[in-house]
Amino acid sequence: MNAMMRRVVIGTAAVSMALSVAACGKAGDDKADGGSSSTGSKSKTIGLLLPDSVTARYDKFDKPLFEAKVKELCADCDVQYANAAGDSGKQAQQVSTMITKGVKVIVISAQDAAAIKTSVQSAVDKGIKVIAYDRLAQGPVSAYVSFDNEKVGELQGQALLDSLGAKAKPSANVVMINGDDADPNAAMFKAGAHKVLDGKVKIAYEQSGLWKDTVANQKVTAAITQIGAKKIAGVYAANDGMAGGIATALKGAGISGIPLTGQDAELAGIQRIIAGTQSSTVYKAFKPEADAAAQLAVNLIEGKAIDSLATTSLTSGSGDKVPSQLLTPVSVTKANVKDTVVADKLWSVEEICTAEFAKACKAAGLQ
Template sequence: MNAVLRRALVCTVGLAMTLSVTAACGKAGGAKSGSSSAAGDPNAIGLLLPENASSVRYESFDRPFIEAKVKALCAQCKVLYNNAEGSAAKQKQQFDTLLTQGVKVIVLDPYDAASTQSWVQEAAAKGVKVVAYDRLAAGPIAAYTSFDNEKIGELQGQALLAALGPQAAEANIVMINGDEADPNAAEFKTGAHKALDGKVKKVVYEQSGQWNPTVAGQKISAAVTEFGKSGFQAVYSANDGMAAAIITQLKGAGIKVPVGGQDASLDGVQRVVAGDQAYTIYKTYRQQADAAAELAVALLQGKDVKAVATSSVDSATAKNIPTKLLDAKIVTKDTIATTVMADGIYKASDICTADYAAACAAAGLK
């Protein structure tokens, strides 16, 4: 029996008991992230993030930043959090649970954006507002915040060209893209091709790594088997999690070529310091999280979101969605101090652990 039904049963029995028991039944207890104890709480905001295996950003940055900003904007507000752990079906269950709990605003980063249309329609029919976070979910979204994802792909391609230097024009490239179910992955891919096409010799191998390091490792191994050790001169990886597996496989095969990533994960930045990874892309997570929290609280309080969402986008299922898009930055060994460290994402002590102390010293990080 779930918590909502159990509480309803207790309250029904409690009608014949003392007033204090009845009162205790009438109000849910304090909610913790991921719990179901805030049923019907008018100050509860749902937060659903997509996965925690390929990218550590969601647990390390997005969740705590959103929770902190919501609290700063609305002291009485609670965030009910769940992570889909890479499962669209699980995320649908989590979404349905929030609707059952009576949550009025849900911040949704969809694992499979195309699958959400019926979810968001159902929410809208119940008066529940959905803020699409990072990925543009299908359906009648109330607001959206993300980055200019095609521009991020361009930045990735530009950084890969810079890593290749004068050799770029004669370079063959392997591309390991993100999950095809993720609309952002398609935009990263489009942007990367915009930067690379015509500037490199050829993209000789291109596959989806599905945001899965294991799959990405398998794909790069297949590329090595097909083209040999000298058959490509650089690897585009759509994110740092996949880049880690790609670099491991390349090292095992005795291949050293520039490999790029995205997300500015701590281990990704450490690989950049060590020279194993050419670059990563730092998306200003705190600004994105703040925007999501501002949109969610404004919707919860019945305010106009256009004070936060300064532009609009269209999706295949909705038009003129109020939107706030943010910028991203390339992170190389030379720019770590002026990007992720300057913004307080990492301290030198976070990056420069014992294994990376010498590389940090050489890079002047302290």
């Protein structure tokens, strides 16, 4: 598949769009953060602020998909982009920059949902509409688009139980590595997983991995020391990035064949599923989420209603009731890789089945 082109197919709909390549440069420079070369002085300017560059999805999928959909819906709209690189202070400064540039709508995936509240208020005070993207930012946001994040946790927990099979007993020790507490989604993933796992297995060790593979590796290494390598039945990891660090820790301790969950359907996660070192992930199709955010942004910038788009509501950590659009996630295991991420052309067989994974791909029916 052409490296500059992806097509994500949801159900029977097939959509092709070109992906742009994020520019490189020094941190803090708008162009370095992937920002448009435009001055941002247009009357229809939208700011897109994403939280980090460690999670592969943001620069590779969310940004180009969002930009393409905005351009499709509004030819004279301009998108200004910045990535916080995991720094909440930097993201606050980026909001200030967007305000100075005169953007009309800010679409933000908050690095820290609580810390960004003041910045959201500042933008709204200037007449700017704010859309919370993927993570529910605090403050007076106009709309929120994401997936049903408690459902994500439920899918993760159920996939772990399914993988354990008859070994899923109240005495079975499960290690639980959650996301960053600054991300409100992490609490919802955790709540959903506990809803499914509690009473079915024993959560013998639970810590935050801060969405970092290195931290997750350290936490699981500590869990192995505390519990014992032979006494761990499975590991819940809240996303694929952390699952990578955990898989390394398990291998180093001589542990194999136990369930390990994930999320985001990252390429490395899919490859581990094929290889058998990760049991599942959760696929949250990026295109419908980016498309939904773009439609909301364009409607707001053009003064149109969003009631038909944001059909439910959620209450944020600041107590604000936010019109919301929630999409449905999908659990992915080795059994349905071909029917999900490959069928949707998120990843091609060629991308998944490199020389290292060729034998496992053949056994899984991908080649």
